Every structure is written in C-alpha cells, then in structure tokens.
Amino acid sequence: MRYLSRVIAGSDVRVNGGGSDQSRMDSFPKCSVCQQQFTLKGAAPYLLPCLHAVCETCMTSAAGGVISCSTCQGEVHLTDTHLQKDTVRQKEIFHLTVKHRPTELICTHEDDSNQAVCWCQDCDELLCEYCQNMHSNFKVTRSHVVQIFADLEPTISTVPKFCSIHKYHPLYLFDKSCRKLICARCRIQDHADHEVEKFDVAAETVTKQLEYHKNELSTLQTRHQANMQSIRQGTESTDETHNSLKENIRHIFQSLRSQLDQREKELLFDLENHTRETKATQHSLLTACVEDKNKCIRVLDYINNVFHYASKSDILGLETYVGEMTGTCLDTAASQTYAVPTAVFNTNSLSKLKATLSGFGAILTMDMDGKSEIIADRGTQTDDDFMADVEMKHKMDMEELKTKIDSVEKHIESLTKLTDKLNSEIESLKSRIDEKEAIEKKDAKRIDLLLGVARECGVHLLKPGAVDRSLMLKCVPLKYDKDRVSLAYVHINTEGDLVNRKSDTRPAGKGRLKKYWGTCSTDPLPQDGCPKYWEVENRVNLDKPLPENWLILEVGVCREEQRDVHHCIGLRPYSYCMNVAQCSTHGGICRRIWKEGQYVLHLPDTLPNTAGASHTLHYGVVYDDTRKKIVFIDVKEKKVMSTLDNVDCSEPLWPMFGVYNPPHLTVSMRLVVGSDINMTEEKKAMIVKALS
Template sequence: MRFMSSRMDSFPKCSVCQQQFTLNGPAPYLLPCLHVVCETCVTSAAGGVISCSTCQREVNLTDTHFQKDVVRQKEIFHLTVKHRPTELLCTHEDDGNQAVCWCQDCEDLLCEYCQNMHSNFKVTRSHVVQNFADLEPTFWTVQNFCSIHKYEPLYLFDKSCRKLICARCRIEDHVDHEVEKVDVAAETLTQQLEYHKNELSTLQTRHQAYMQSIRQGTESTDATHNSLKENIRHIFQSLRSQLDQREKDILIDLENHTKETKATQHALLTACEEDKKTCTRVLDYINNVFLFASKSDILGLERYVGEMTRTCLDTAAPQTYAVPTAVFNTNSLSKLKATVSGFGAILTMDMDGKSEIIADRGTQTDDDFMADVEMKHKMDMEELKTKIDSDEKHIESLTKLSDKLNSEIESLKSRIDEKEAIEKKDAKTIDFLLGVTGVVGECDVHLLKTGAVDRSFMLKCIPLKYDKDRVNLDCVHINTEGDLVNSKPGTRPAGEGRLKKYEGTCSTAPLLMDGCPQYWEVENRVSLDKPLPKTWLILEVGVCREEQRDVTHWIGRRPHSYCMIVSHCTTHSGICRKIWKEGKRVLHLPDTLPNTAGASHTLHYGVVYDGARKKIVFIDVKEKKVMSTLDNVDCSEPLWPMFGVYNAHLLTVSMRLVVGSDINMTEEKKAMIVKSLS
C-alpha cells in the first residue's frame, strides 16, 4: 500500500483544488510562479482571480494570459506510462484495445495490432515507435504546421510578435518584423535557461551553506549558554545566602535571551529552507524543461522561468550567519566584592560595639574566644583569597571584552566614515546634476540610483501650476485655495484664449524635453450627490500635444494623448479607473469607490513622464502601486499636462496639485518608480 501511495503522490497536483492531474483529465495551465493549475479552476475562478495555495500568490485573469503547461503534460504522460499503463488505450483506431507503444511522429498510442500495421505501411515505416518499457523522457521533435496556411511548417520565430510563423506568414503579415529560425531562437533561450540553472544551483549551494552556518550558530549559542551558566554559578557560590534570588533572576534572563536568540535563528532557518525549496522547485522545473520541452515550448517559458529566477536571487540569503554572542555583564562586581571583603574584619571597637563580644565571652574562656576569633579570621582570609582569584578571572574576561568592543568601535567608525563619504558623493552628484540641468526654484530633485551622474536617473518633482487664463469657466473654476473644482465660478473675468470644450485646464507650460524623468501628483476629494449613470466621467489627469488640448471635453480618445480617467463603468456597475493611450483603452481597473449617493473618497495619483525612455507611468499613491506603464510614447513634440473635473450636477470634485517640495518622496516610492521605468 505504501508503494501504491508513493506512485500516486508522484503525479502533479493542481495548486488550487489539489486534485491530481490525469492523462485524460483537465489540462494543466502554467501560473507565473511556475506552479500548475487545472483548466477547471481557470474557467471557474471566482472574481477572475486565482490564488495559488502553494505560495499564496494571487493572479488576475484579466491581466495574465495563461498558456498550457506542455512540460507537465508530457510529464503526466510519462508518469502514466510508468505507473498506470492499463489506463492507456489505442488512439490510432480508437478500438478500445490496450496500448503497448507510442509513436512519437504521429503522437498516437498503438495496440499490438496497430503497431504491426504501422510498421508495414510505407509512410509510417520510418516513424520512431517506442514500447512502454523502453520509453524515456526526451523532447519531441514533431513538425508543427501553421494554423492559417495548412501544411506550411512553422520554422521561423517572430521576435516582434513573440510567435512561430511559416514562410507565407513571413511574406504576408510579418514582412517588416524581425524573425529568425526556430533552432537559432531556441538555442539562444536554451543558453539563457542554462544560465538560470547555473545561477540557481549556485544559490542552492549558498542556501545550504547559510543553513549550516545557522546550525553551527545554534550549537555555539548552546555552548555559550552552558559556559555562562557555569560562570554564574561559580560567582554566586560565595554569596549564595544573600544572592540566591538574584541568581535565579539572571538565570531566567539568560534562558529568555537564549530562547529569543534561538527563536530568531529558527525563524531564519525556516525562511531559508522555504527559499531553498523555491529554488529547488524552479531548478527541478528547468531540469524538466530540458527533459520534456521542445524548442518551440522553450520560447514560451523563458518569461516565467526568468521571473522566478530573479525572485529567488532578489531574496537570496547571505553566505554565512553572524552569530550574536551573549556575555554576562559583571559591572560593579569588584565594588561589591570589596564591600563584602571589608565586612567582619577585626577592628578596635568602642564600648557600644563590644556588647555582642562581651555577651559571647560570658560563656567562653579566653582561649575559646581567641580560637573562635582566629578561626573566623582564617575563614575570612580564605573567602577573601577566593574572591581575589575570581576577580582576577573576571578582570581577564573584561580585558578580552574590552578588546572586542574596541575592535567593534573601530569597525563602526570605518562604516560611519564610509557612509559620510557616500553622502558627500551623493551631495556632489546632486550639485553637479543641478548645475548641468539648471534646476532652480521650487523643483525638487531626487536620485533614483545612488551616485549616478546621469540625467536619466534624476527625478524632478517639477513646479507645475494650473493655467488660470485657460480655465474653461463654463464648467470649472479654481477656488481661493488654488484647487480645480467642477463648478462654474461666481463671476467670470474676461480673457482671451480660454478653453471652450475641455472641461478643465492645462499647465502654464509644457513638460521639459531635457532627458530627465519628471513627476507630479494630484490629490482629489470626490463626493457623490447621486449615483453616476452610463460611463459618465469624474476626473482626468494626463498629457497631450498642444493642438489636442481643446478638441473634446476629455483627451483620452485623441491621438498623441495619454491619460488616466475615473468614471462610471457599465461593465462592472461601479466606479473604475481606465488608462488610455493614443485614443485606445489599454487598462481597466474596477472599484475605486462605491457608486452610491453620499459616498466620498480621497483619490491620490502620481504621474511620471520620462522622455528619454519614452514612458509615462500612472501611480496610485494611496495604494502604493503602479497602475500602468505606457511604452513607446511619442515625445518628438512637447506634451502638456492636462487636468479635468466633470459633472457638477451629480458630484463634487476638488483637484489639488501636489508638486515640488510638497511631494513626499519616500524610498519605497522611488523604488517603485525605478522598477516601472526599467
């Protein structure tokens, strides 16, 4: 029974429903974390989100395109051949006979009869047919044919579309694309997988060394514990009658300190074991790729394997563990012993101090009294000698501790000097960049990469301002606090050049074209008076060319425009965020706030414009995440920041610009921006 159970456990399981995969059951699909999910769970996922029970990672089905896990499909086939051969029936004639072999070229299971027929036909005589007993894992080289042009082999890989194409596809729909032969593309990615494998093998060795270091640290902690315990007992032997309670307290402190230290080490060991498991899993999967995947399969796997490899490397533990060593603080011990050693000495006493001695002498002879004094003096001398010996040992221990502390102080000074040097270098770098780019006034500058003298790594929090002379006063106005509000002003000052169609305003000047990333934020206070119908807008923030600023009431559907809008959505029956690029919607994020009367919310968004990298990034500041990164932005002409607020008869919107030094630029926010621009 144990053998049967081990064979059953060898089959892969779905990471959601935990059901084992079978050859004729639901197909396995590959998650970005390299775990596997069955087709049933993919099609029935609640809320469009799949949660991997193995690593607790959630995957949004609307943002992720799942592909079949061809590696595990072939693994399941080989496991079925090895452990459940009776389940394999002939697929050549579908006659229900027991299959005995596999044709790699036809991808058919054959019974004995079909095998004989297969070997006799001239067309199939040269096919590779393997008996189940001889079947070993290997990649299959079956020729794939184009789904558009029948019988045309797929032997080219389109690097632009990331797909296999045939010769006719190459001269028709893919004529201007960069292509190369499948063998060449697969060889390149195979080398990349080999590189990932070597890196993960090295990381696995590092995990093992780190775990061994932690175990040695635990042993060292136990040894230190035993040594200190013995030392404590030795110190308190001479003062047991008066210091028993103190000894118990210190022993309890030692036990607690040891438990905390070992608990920390256990936590580190557990975390490292989990990291090692993840590393081993990815490494095993790569090994299976080499066993089961064809060259065309490898092309679709590199993104997942590369992402998991980078995740493993980003969470890599150090090579060794620095063991925190405990010491027993004997501060004031010498003073305490000096006080004890002076107690009970033979002194010249006055009459008031002789009462006890005289009372004792009342029952003793002079010889007895002198013998008692001599004995007491002798005991005092022995005790004093013992304490002096103990003091010498502790002085030696303190000397060693002092040397260690001096060494640590020197090391700390060296670190402080190094940190000050880095800070001075950063300050000089910022001064240099400020001089090069001419940034003055309210503009705040932040280095995205420490010590980098490069404009592309310098983030400007630019001093944007609403253009009060271009505000569309038919729909919106700027209040006394300087916020853009979705209502008409009490008075309408005269002025030429105001926006007439766009329900909002633009900045006073276009974005700079100096190669430096630029950043600004908008904080919006939104209150719904009535539920929004259809796809009515709440607000918009984005950029566009000068000629697109006043074509319509919002810029999203116009060419050379890039924006994020908040509006009602008929698809989700709620309030959604949508990202638009060049007149096309590229992202749809539901449920920003409820679409109910009286609902209010503060919406805080950030925008990054990087002309050098041709990117625009939209950030949800409150949720601390990047909503979308738009690539290939047309930066050939200046772009103008735009701000829109809408539908005063249904809701109230107040949009405040957060710019320059008012922006709270945390390290977490900088890291998020760096990741989105990389």
C-alpha cells in the first residue's frame, strides 16, 4: 500500500510514553520467529504457509535459508518456497495503529511532518487537517471517500490497480496459468495462449471457497468444544466412580479386615493405578483437542481478517495457504464425543468367599502314594468336623461343575440355532444373486440394443456404461436455415454448402438476415442436459492476399436477438464463436476465439496469406448446457483449441455460420451432423477431457 510504505519509510514516529502504550502494543500481531510486535516503522510481515507471519528481518537472516515457526514448530525452506508479503496483516497493523497510536501517522500528501487526521480511500493517502480542507475544495477530489481516524473501519478498496509494465492500463484479468493479474495488453502479448478470466470472477470463486473453509472450520470448532466438554465430563465421572468404588471397597473389607487387610491394600493400589492411567489418557486427549481447537481458531481468525482487510487481488494469493491449513485441521480432527472407560469392582464371589472363609481350616497334604494325609489340630477339630468340611467342599465343587455344564449346553444350543439361521440366509442370498444376474443379463442385452439405435441416431456414450445424460454426446441434426440466408452476401449451392457469393436467382424476401454474412440453424439448441456436437468442413481458396484483419469464416452460437446486429457475432454480448481471419501480428491466417465480445485466445498459422493458397479447414463445436461450456476443436489437428467456461445458458442459443469477403477468396462451408460425423474413441476422449 502506497501510504503504508511511505509511513514506514520516512515518518517521524511519535510514541506516547507510559505503560498504556505497552498494553496497546500487546494487541499488535507478532513475528512467529523473534516474537516482536509488528509496527508501521518496523520490518514488513511475510506470510508463512501455516498462516503465521515472519518479519522481513528474520526472513532475510534465516540460518541456512530455513525459517522455524515457534508457534506451530513448522519449518519453511526458502529455497523451495517463495514467501509473499502479508498484506492482510499490514492493513491490520495500520488499523491498530490508527486505533491505539494515531500520533505515529504523519501526512503523506505533503512533506510537512504534520499529524494525519484522516485517510482518503481513493487517493490512498494520509491527510492532515490542512490537506483535508484542500482535498475537499478541489473538484477532482471532492467526491472521494475520506474517513476520519475516529470513524475509520476496515474497507476493501475498489480503486483499480494499474499494470506495472503497461502504465495506465488497469489490471482486470486473472491468468490461471501464471496465477497473476494482467491488463489487456499483457493478454494480447505475453499471455495470448493462456486461459484467463475477469479477476472479479476469479476473486468471487476464491471468496466462495474461503466461505466454505470458514463454515467447515466453524463446524470443526463446535466439534472440538463438544469433545472437550465430553472429556471434562468423563474426568468428573471418573472421579465420581473412583470415590464410589473406594467407599464400596472399604465398606466390604471392614467385615473382613482381620483376614483381608493385605488384599484391600492391593486392590486400592490397583484402583489408583487404573485411575491415574485413565486420567493421564484423558488429559493427553484434552491437550491434543485444545491444540487442534487453537489451530482451528487461528485459521478462522485469519480468514475473518481476510474478509475485513483483504482486497480481491489479495484473496487470490491466499487460496493455497488457507486451503492447506483447513485440510490439516480437518484431517487431524477428533470425534465429537468421548467414550468414557468406566471402572467397576467385581463382587460376584463375595458370598462364596465368606462361606469359604467360614469353613476354612482344613490342612491337607499329599503322601508318597498320592493320597491325602490329614494334618489337623486334634485339640480343636474332630473327625466328624473334618468329614463335614470335605462333604461341603465336594458339594460346592459339584454345584460349580453342574453350572458350567448347563452353560455349555445352552451355548451349544445357541450356536446350533445361529448355524441354522445363517444357512437359511445363505440360501436366500444365493437365490437373490441368481435373480439379479438374470436381470442384469436382460438389461445388458437391452442396453446393447439401445446403444445400437442411439449410434444410428447420432448419440454416443462419452464413457463406457455411463447412464448420466451429461455423459451422452448428441450429434444434433442441424440444418442451414435457407429462408434466413443473407442473399446479398452469401447463398447455399445445389450441394447444400454455404458459399461466400451472393445469389442472383432468389429475392431477399421477408425475414431474411440483412447484416450477418451467413445464416443460422433452423432451430435453437435444445436444453436437455446432453452435450451437443456438430462440425463444419471448409474449403478455402485465396485469390489474392487478404488485407489486415479481414475475415474468412466464422462458426459459433448466440442469442436470438444478436443474430443480425452485425456482419459477425464475435463482437456481441451473449455470443461465443471461433473465426478465421488475416492476422496483422503474424502476417498469416490465424484462428481467434471470442466470448461475449471479449477477445480470449489467438492461435496462429492456419494457412499462409498468399495468392493461390488453398486449404481444407475442419472444425467441431461442443455445447454443454449442464456444465455451461462451449468447446472448439480442430478436427484435422486432433486437438482442442479452446474451452469457454461460464457460458450463459439461461436463454436458448442459435448456431451461426458465416463466410466472408468474396473479392479476395472463395469459401465453401459444409455442415457435418448426425451419423455423418466420424466419432472416434480418440475424439470422444478429447471431448471428455475438455468438459471435465
């Protein structure tokens, strides 16, 4: 920005003293390497691929040409990456300076070091009170938009930028190949063969993509917040479960304390370990989620700043960075909710444990013969007591064995039922598969029959097996409208060809074209969702060299009201065409593509501009109302000349055919349509690539 660079380069910076100035500076963006705030007087910010900023000083002094971002720990190799100036942050710094430190802003209109009080958007200048008064009195600048600092809000400049190569030529086109803004002269000279579009259209496309990124990141931020809340609730639930189980364990072991103190300690130790591991995992998940959320917020904040501060030309340079960071956020996104692992304390064997403890006391040993030897305290246990203990143990073992047998039998029964059910489903699936295969065979035969009929009618599938109408190419049966031929310039001979000679046998008649050197089709192109295709074969003989920019032939489409406004349709709105004409630049005969009156593409060297030169020119045209595209093909050279996007299909379009300048040449144009078109696989592949 002109005013910003002037302020940085030569302003007398006036700084308010005191701690309040330091607190205001805290709101300024910082360099992600040296952590110093950006100021108008300081080094300019440059944009890293991670959307953080690095100052020009750190960039030029980077060790080994590698910049390490301290915020996200990413590395950028300057040998592989070209950093662009961060114009969004530059404008943010300017507006923060206006808000918090306006005394630093000096008038850039006059070198008098006066304090600036306002900014002119049209002149891109800072003005003091004196210059503001003068500015308002001049007729030329009286209508300019001047904003007082107290009322200054971020605005997007609508003042056109001019080409640095061709002065006073505005930059209004965007070259998709070079990814830069160009003027009309750049388009004709160095960018003649490149695909371009109006930079307003390109900026609008990128703006919509940024809106999409913003919505995606907003949704992701909501998911992060929900996930964090779920994790926090899980942590609280884990604490509650821990406290509940701890009390439960203590309550149970109070009745067994004399016998199970050691076991209680072990279980409590296990519980603490389990809880610590669970909370550590949850803390790790929460930390990762917070980092992802902060990254998401950073990208969102930057996109919001783009919408506040960036011009359309700035937006075009930000698409790659913002898209990559959005993709990184979406790829590392966690789930929206967190499944909390809940610990439980198993007390299923508590009753059995108490019963076992109450009967505990028998000590058995094994003798050398494998028989049990009774070792008992004769003073405290009788033989009857011992036998009662053995019988109780045997009874408990038998009950446990019976329970296991019942469980196994139930499991076997369940498996048997499941097997029978699976066999039944397998038989049913086999029957369905057989039926489906029979139907598919019938459908295949029907499709082959329909395709045979379609080919005879001039319909071709652009992709094998395609069922979408947008992938069915229709060779429409176009016809010259003989009743509209402009007989004052051209006529249709006995062979049905359009010739650049006026007719001496038929009167002009009512309803004929009067200005256009040719004719149109009998009907407009149907809007049925199918791509349409037709060809023209032209025999051209030059009797003498053509003067500068004289036309030979034209083929294209236009709206009904544009058919007879001019001798050709190339210069008219709502028209799309290819013409062949003499070229002053190359000195020969060249092909030129036009879109709604705008010159789009120049293809040189069709044939030499010499007397006696003759050639057969064969061109094809594809019109796709679904994709809103028109494609021009050189059939002889087997290549696509140009694909026009964003074609206005809101109203029907009429095919147009023109032949010109009989004093210097003879042109005979034959219309090739329907089954007469030689539709090869190579040609279909070429059309598919052009429409994709």
